[in-house]
Every structure is written in structure tokens, then in C-alpha cells.
Amino acid sequence: MSWCELPTVEVRYENVCVDAKCKVVHGKPLPTLWNSLKSNFSFLSGFKSEEGKISILKDVSGIIKPSRVLETEQLSSVSSTLDLSPHPSIVVLPRDMMKEVTKKEKHAGIVPESDVDTYMKAIAIEGLKRSLQTDYILKILGLDICADTVVGNAMRRGISGGEMITGPTKVLLMDEISTGLDSTTIFQIVSCLQQLVHITECTMLVSLLQPAPETIDLFDDIILMAEGKIIYHGPCSDVLELFEGCGFKCPERKGIADFLQEVISRKDQAQHWYHTDRPYNYVSTDHFIKKFQASSIGQKVDEELLNKSNRCELQKNGISFGMYSLRK
Numbered sequence: 510m511s512w513c514e515l516p517t518v519e520v521r522y523e524n525v526c527v528d529a530k531c532k533v534v535h536g537k538p539l540p541t542l543w544n545s546l547k548s549n550f551s552f553l554s555g556f557k558s559e560e561g562k563i564s565i566l567k568d569v570s571g572i573i574k575p576s577r578v579l580e581t582e583q584l585s586s587v588s589s590t591l592d593l594s595p596h597p598s599i600v601v602l603p604r605d606m607m608k609e610v611t612k613k614e615k616h617a618g619i620v621p622e623s624d625v626d627t628y629m630k631a632i633a634i635e636g637l638k639r640s641l642q643t644d645y646i647l648k649i650l651g652l653d654i655c656a657d658t659v660v661g662n663a664m665r666r667g668i669s670g671g672e673m674i675t676g677p678t679k680v681l682l683m684d685e686i687s688t689g690l691d692s693t694t695i696f697q698i699v700s701c702l703q704q705l706v707h708i709t710e711c712t713m714l715v716s717l718l719q720p721a722p723e724t725i726d727l728f729d730d731i732i733l734m735a736e737g738k739i740i741y742h743g744p745c746s747d748v749l750e751l752f753e754g755c756g757f758k759c760p761e762r763k764g765i766a767d768f769l770q771e772v773i774s775r776k777d778q779a780q781h782w783y784h785t786d787r788p789y790n791y792v793s794t795d796h797f798i799k800k801f802q803a804s805s806i807g808q809k810v811d812e813e814l815l816n817k818s819n820r821c822e823l824q825k826n827g828i829s830f831g832m833y834s835l836r837k
Contacts, residue, residue, distance in 0.1 A: 517575035518679045518712045523814060527566040527737075567737040572813055575679075576710040577729035578703050580717055580745075582769060681713040692721045703727045722764040735773045740797045743806040751801055755792050758783040773797065 573579055607629060614621060621629075681702075687695040699715070706713050714732075717724070725731075731748055733741040741748055749759055752772055758781060759768040771777035775791055782789040801807045 517710050519575060520573040520680060520712055520714075521571075521814065522573075523570045525566050525569050526564070529563045529565055531561050531563055564737045569734075569737075569739045570814055571732070571739060571742045571810060573712055573714055574730075575712045576707060577713075578699075578706050578727065579714045579730040579732060580720070580725070580728040581714060581732040582716075582734060582766065679709075679711045681711060681715075683713070683715045685716055685718055687717045687720065692724070696721065696724050696727075699724050699727045717766075719770075720766050722766070725765050733769055733773070735794045738794060738798055739801075740773065740794060741801050742810060747806060751797070751804065752781075755797065755800055756784045756787070756789075757781040757792075 610629070613619075686698065690698070695717070699717075699720075702713060702715070705711065715728075725745065728745050730743060731741065731745045732739060733748065741751055745765075748769070749765070752758070757772050757778070759765060759772075760781075768781065772781050773794060778791060779789050802811070
């Protein structure tokens with residue numbers, strides 16, 4: 510039996526800019542009856558409101574590597590939800606993927622393990638009421654007893670909606686998954702995601718709102734952003750060193766997430782200044798960025814972004830090059 514390395518995905522982004530248009534509101538835009546009447550009157554009289562532009566991302570670049578968990582500071586029944594969720598997150602349908610995998614295995618002389626081969630072929634079968642991986646996830650989560658329960662809405666009583674990851678996903682980009690959850694639950698979720706990333710070597714980026722210190726410790730890397738720019742992108746263990754070099758120190762009983770948000774804030778930055786022999790002066794976001802770019806971690810990121818020699822060779826080994834995950 511011969512083996513080969515499983516394919517992984519490395520996500521690169523270079524010189525990304527994102528702008529958003531918005532309406533300029535003078536005064537407090539509170540949803541009062543008077544403000545609503547003024548808005549309607551302005552619309553009927555043909556008065557055009559002033560528009561502005563907000564820069565969300567300003568020329569950011571970086572690399573999200575596989576097998577590392579990265580954190581950034583900023584109509585159905587249950588079984589149907591689980592059944593639908595794999596398809597938007599995979600590049601190709603299981604049946605087509607199996608054909609390509611089988612062809613590559615024969616070409617490389619690989620004999621797959623019998624149990625794995627049986628499972629992969631079973632999840633590729635079409636026309637079933639529920640897929641095998643959906644039943645498997647339902648059992649693991651103890652949701653098999655409510656598999657046919659209807660998801661509720663404003664007019665119908667039922668359970669809350671949502672999606673679960675049940676497909677062979679290699680890239681996971683998650684935004685604010687901690688909303689509405691207590692710290693214990695989010696710790697368990699991130700702990701599960703950490704094991705998933707390290708075992709399957711997938712690529713994951715998670716955005717959390719003020720995570721607890723024990724949750725931060727589960728992440729391998731961190732992206733710290735402010736004013737649409739990346740201040741730091743690297744290992745969590747080295748992020749405090751950057752700010753200590755600029756004169757700021759995280760207190761012993763202070764959570765890292767809270768410290769990072771405060772140290773880049775003009776209002777809260779001064780409390781973390783620890784040079785008693787020097788007067789405090791506000792350190793701008795651009796100064797932190799220059800410090801990071803001059804560091805060994807920042808220079809390593811720049812070098813890897815410039816190295817594009819092996820990209821074409823790696824793309825030849827892809828299973829699929831389709832733009833869309835599902836057919837019309």
C-alpha cells in the first residue's frame with residue numbers, strides 16, 4: 510500500500526481594498542417619529558441626501574496557512590439543514606469528486622483503506638433522503654431525536670435555524686460565530702474546530718467578539734486590524750512582543766483580546782504605557798504597522814507573498830477547477 514500527502518489549501522490575499530457607500534446623517538440618527546418624517550419629507554421634495562465613502566480594508570496583504578487556526582479581532586427540519594450545508598462549502602459534487610480521486614489514485618498506484626473507500630463511496634451516492642455524513646453528525650451531536658423537527662419563524666413555533674459543517678471542507682471562513690453564546694460554549698466550539706484543523710490540515714479563519722483568554726489560547730495565529738489596515742499577522746505567542754517594543758505592556762490579569770483592542774485605541778492606550786522614565790505620547794496605527802513590517806515575522810510574510818514560483822505547479826494537482834459548487 511502506498512500513500513501520498515493529502516492536498517491542502519493556502520489562502521493568499523494581496524493589495525485588497527474594500528469600500529462601502531453610506532449616507533451622511535447630520536445629528537443623531539435615532540429612529541424617532543420626527544426623524545422619520547424629516548426623512549420622508551426630504552425624499553418627497555426631491556432633496557438628495559449627502560453620500561460618503563468608508564474604507565473598510567486599505568491595501569491589505571497576507572497568507573492564511575493550512576493546519577493553523579487563525580483568529581481576527583473584529584425553511585427546513587434539522588436534518589435538511591445539515592444535508593444542505595455541505596454543498597455551498599465544497600468546490601465539486603461528491604460523485605464527480607470521487608471519479609477524479611479514483612482516477613488519481615490509480616495513476617499514483619494508491620490502494621485506499623477499505624473502510625475509508627467504503628465511506629467515501631457511500632457519501633457520493635445520490636438520491637438518498639439523507640446523506641450518510643448527515644446521519645453521522647446527527648448521532649454525534651445527539652440531534653437524531655429532533656432530526657425531523659421543523660425550524661420555526663415569526664409565525665410558526667419550532668427550533669432556531671443555522672448551519673453545520675458536514676462536508677469535506679478544506680477552507681473555513683467564519684464571521685462572529687460567538688454571537689449569542691456564553692464563553693463556555695464558544696470555548697467548546699473553538700476547541701472542536703482546533704482539532705478539526707490540526708487533524709485534517711484544513712485552512713481556517715475565525716472572527717470573534719471579545720473572546721475569553723482561554724479561547725484565545727486555542728488559536729495558532731492572530732490578525733489584528735484597525736482603520737482598515739493589518740497591524741499584526743502572526744503567531745499569538747509573539748503578538749505582545751510587538752507592543753512591548755513600542756512601550757506598552759499587557760497587565761498580568763488582563764485578557765489579551767481586551768489589551769489588543771485598548772492599546773490601539775487613542776482613548777485607552779495611555780493606561781498600558783509602562784516606561785516610567787519617559788513621558789507617554791500617543792502611538793498611531795501606522796507606527797505599529799511599520800514596527801510589524803520591520804520585524805522578522807512581517808518580513809517573512811512579505812517574502813512568502815513574493816515567492817510565486819511553485820503556485821502553477823501546485824495548481825496542476827487540483828481535483829476541480831470549477832467556479833461554482835453546484836450546477837444550475
